[in-house]
Amino acid sequence: MKELILIIIAGALINNVVLNQFLGICSFLGVSRQIKPSLCLGGAVIFVITIASAVANLLYTFLLKPFNLDYMKTIVFILIIAALVQIVEMFLKKTSPTLYKALGIYLPLITTNCAVLGVALTNVQNDYDFLQSVFAGFGTAVGYTIAIVLLAGIRSRIREEDIPKPFRGAPVVLIAAALMSVAFMGFSGITW
Amino acid sequence: MSKKMNPSLERLYNGIIKENPTLVLMLGMCPTLAVSTQAINGIGMGLSTTAVLILSNLIISLLRKVIPDEVRLPAYIVIVASLVTVTELLMEGFLPSVYEALGIYIPLIVVNCIILGRAEAYANKNKPWLSVMDGLGMGLGFTLALTLAGLVREVLGSGTAFGVQVLPESVPPIGIFAQPPGAFLVIAFFVAIMNAIGIKTRQRKLVESDGCDGGCAACQAPCEKKTAKGSENA
Numbered sequence: 001m002k003e004l005i006l007i008i009i010a011g012a013l014i015n016n017v018v019l020n021q022f023l024g025i026c027s028f029l030g031v032s033r034q035i036k037p038s039l040c041l042g043g044a045v046i047f048v049i050t051i052a053s054a055v056a057n058l059l060y061t062f063l064l065k066p067f068n069l070d071y072m073k074t075i076v077f078i079l080i081i082a083a084l085v086q087i088v089e090m091f092l093k094k095t096s097p098t099l100y101k102a103l104g105i106y107l108p109l110i111t112t113n114c115a116v117l118g119v120a121l122t123n124v125q126n127d128y129d130f131l132q133s134v135f136a137g138f139g140t141a142v143g144y145t146i147a148i149v150l151l152a153g154i155r156s157r158i159r160e161e162d163i164p165k166p167f168r169g170a171p172v173v174l175i176a177a178a179l180m181s182v183a184f185m186g187f188s189g190i191t192w
Numbered sequence: 193m194s195k196k197m198n199p200s201l202e203r204l205y206n207g208i209i210k211e212n213p214t215l216v217l218m219l220g221m222c223p224t225l226a227v228s229t230q231a232i233n234g235i236g237m238g239l240s241t242t243a244v245l246i247l248s249n250l251i252i253s254l255l256r257k258v259i260p261d262e263v264r265l266p267a268y269i270v271i272v273a274s275l276v277t278v279t280e281l282l283m284e285g286f287l288p289s290v291y292e293a294l295g296i297y298i299p300l301i302v303v304n305c306i307i308l309g310r311a312e313a314y315a316n317k318n319k320p321w322l323s324v325m326d327g328l329g330m331g332l333g334f335t336l337a338l339t340l341a342g343l344v345r346e347v348l349g350s351g352t353a354f355g356v357q358v359l360p361e362s363v364p365p366i367g368i369f370a371q372p373p374g375a376f377l378v379i380a381f382f383v384a385i386m387n388a389i390g391i392k393t394r395q396r397k398l399v400e401s402d403g404c405d406g407g408c409a410a411c412q413a414p415c416e417k418k419t420a421k422g423s424e425n426a
Contacts, residue, residue: 020372022226029221071281073274074299082266087355111306114222114303121249121296124401166388169202 005136011139014188017115018147019181024115028148029173031106038152041106043186046138048088048110049119053137056120057130069187077120080109091141150180207329214337215386219305223297224338225259225375231354234342236290237297237336240283242328245307249315249327251275256316268311269302276301297359306330337382344378345369 019029024045031041038058056077064073064141089107092100119140123133154176163172197205213219220241229235251271252259259267280298283291292297301307310330315323346352349370351359359365368374 022222022375023300025221025225026219029218071277074277074280074302075270078269078273078302079266082269089308114300117303118296118300121299125296164385167380169383169387171384171387174376174380178373178380181371181373181376183370185373192194 004131006137007132008139008142010101011136012143012146013184016143016184016187017118017140018144019184021057021118022111022119023134024113024144027109027113028144028151028177029170030182031109032148032152032155032173035152037106038148039145040102041109042148043102043112044106045110045115046141047087048081048107049116049137049141049144050090050134052084052116052131053119053123054130055080055084057128057133059121060124061130073121073124074117077117081116085111105185109149115140147180147184151177154180199322203322204326204329204332207326207331207337208333211330212337213306213309213330214334215382217309219309220334221379223300223304224334224341225372225379227294227297227343228345228372228375228378229349230346231291231339231342233290234289234340235335237294238331238338240279240294241304241306241334242296242300242331244272244279245300245310245331245334246324246327246360247275248272248307249310250324252311253318253320253323254316259316264314264316265308268298268308271309272307273302279341298321306334314406341375341378341382345374347376369376 011017017023018025027041032038059076059080060073064070064076069076085107089100092107121138123136126132126136128136151173155173158172158176167175209215211217214221214224223237223241227233246266248271252268255267255271276299279301280291283294283298312328314326318326337353343353346354347358348366349358351361351363351365369378
């Protein structure tokens, strides 16, 4: 149990997926204009990554490994992620229209969010079993949500500042991300 | 660009300077930030992406009349993923040190926005030869940006360039540039310099405008139309 909690904390804070491993930068910079959409995207990412790591782990253990198809993992993972996003979208549309409305436009974005594929591949690399994969996926996605919501908060303040002209737009956002990354480096000192 | 340029050369110019994928279009940021710790990693990553990009553009352009419109994105993803797997195996076999250094970012070339973006914006409506040149131009532009970022980070962060000591030993390196925050900082300054010297970056359009945010997937639908329009104006 302690180990699983450690995996979540490591994924969410110490090895933050965005600020430390640079996965999912596109949506991190793109959707972080306001806090609410960022939260919605974060919710959708948590949902998809957790399911995707579970499915990827099952497929890897029971299909790819027994048949020695290890080298097919990139192709298989990206296809299941794409299919999964579609299924989740259809499922939400039928069962929970309110949630679908909130997450709707963000779901298709997630297919090419490299964080999803990244987590699936890292889990395989680390030889995680089923439970560990699910927890690692969940922790990573929580870390993603923390980072994007924090950046959205910072950006809503940046907007009112008088920024030197060349730095307006993307550069100042990147600098904010750099400072966040410095702050998150502080977590790397945590030991149990 | 006032004079009529040879269309192949025009593609190269477009990819390397005018629509530089990293610095102007702000695509493929994840690998740019992640592997730019050293100049040599930048070159390795850039060239492997270039190889995949050229081949995927070629194959998609050849198949552009065969692939039905409704399933084109899954088809592209399968093509790209196969090419990436081939590249990964080749690198593991022949360049184990680079393979080791780039690690998980090689399989992640599959979800590099540049590749699907070019497939959607260019290769699926142009002839094979021009698509290859487009892939080459975009790939070289990406490689250039990655190598430059890697060089700056390497010199500032560890005092070396391509593994050779360039700063005198007495000058202590600024460690933070070799760490993750350095990546954000260096790219931020690159884009700011591009802004300052007046090369119009599109990132405002890509980042701020509605529907196009989220880069990658979102761009395939609404943004790529814009990108395509942009390249037609060339």
